[in-house]
Amino acid sequence: MTPFEVGFDDGDPTRPYARYAVTAQLGRAPILPGLSTTVAGYNGLFPGPTIRVSQGTRTEVRIRNGFPKSGLLFPQAIDTATHLHGSPSLPQYDGYANDITVPGFVKNYHYPNTDRASTLWYHDHRHLVTAQNVYSGLAAFYPISDPFERAQLPQDEYDVPLMISDALFHADGSLAFNTDDDKGLWGDIILVNGVPWPTMKVKPRIYRFRVLIGSIGRSYRPTLSNGDPVYIVGTDHGMVPVVQPVSSWRQGTGERYEILIDFRTFKAGQSVDLHNLSNKNNIDFANTDKIMRFQVVADSGPAATITSIPAALDPGPVPVPDAAQGGHSVMDLTPAMAVARRELRFDRRGGQWTINGITWQDVEASGFTELFANPTPSSVEEWTFTNSSGGWFHPVHVHLVAAKITARNTDDGEPFAWERGPKDVFYLGEGESVTTLMQFVTQPNGQGKYMIHCHNLTHEDHDMMVQFAAGNPTDNDPVTSAPPVLDTTPTGSFPPVYLPTLPAGT
């Protein structure tokens, strides 16, 4: 997406500033052969427009709710709350589940983008309906780049975001929605960037794929059909220190893994498929074991800048604003730095999904004062997340922070090979427990409340979400300090300029 105005000064002229405008609106997508599907997406697209930002460039992203008065999957109008997943945004710009923009209103979100290169994404977070809003289309990529990442990993046409999701359709091509008694949504069609089982043409080179699971509930275990490894070069929050070759990896909703696939030994005309080995407690169908195909074509164009698989990566220094507040590089955190240790248990109780027995309903009933924890800004804490059930899995997301996984209760006690980098979603498989270190660095004047929830979006909606406050809980009230305003923008003021996000050659 191209910013429509650059150089706007919001009072901090030391950093460049870019503005974007996105309208959440209905659109038509040719997802199934010969049929048209109505989606509810950013600019009417699924996935929405990719916003690529250089580290240090501040952004204002205007999200207009341009939906009609009646909804898509349900009769109710689609209210929105937009979360930039992976950004240490101020609470009032973090997509707090009750900070709602109704049709006809616009909210201006401000993002710092000071973090190192990482694959962020923006998606809806409106309480009770997040699953249907994201499923309808409200999800898109927002990669941040920096000089260290640009020097070490493939760029441009060799840097491809892949949003994997699953869906159910009616015979007329319209989206069907069934969340299986709030357990999850299990579609029989696998989509990559909104295309069922696509084929992507690739050159015999090294490609970088930014894999995001945008499904509501389904998790995946991708693997290449020819047995080749993929190389994990990035996790949710950026580059890994040591590149990890894996034959498959497990990935739940909200998680991002950046992988390299080496096509250099392939001849034009050969192909390799990305398959899905699945995981326990997914409901699989005839073709949910397939994701997409890579079709190799003749090489062309300028020489590649990345010509070998790196063994290690340098993420660069801690960003200046974080370092000024005592911020460490997340992978340098050690247990000795932790000033508190906390436990979070993810359970089903009385038909509700709960965290330590608490739900977001309880948070609402408390007038939004109920807190799981109240860490001091810049302090390091050790949090352990536990799913003692054998009947389901929970990918758990903590807002504001990046974390280092230090231990698991499985196998050798170590994190899995693919998750040895900065993370903000932790896959709690059946009977699994994950221990993490995280540092609660806020922006200057950025104290306040942030959410913790399961990223299975039906679990989140019903009602597996709580909150913590970094510093003063009453600072930066997420609902009242930057409310949406009536959208009086004349039509056409914000042209929907965007980069298409379909893989090349599909």
Ligand SMILES: [Cu+2]
């Ligand atoms: Cu869950």
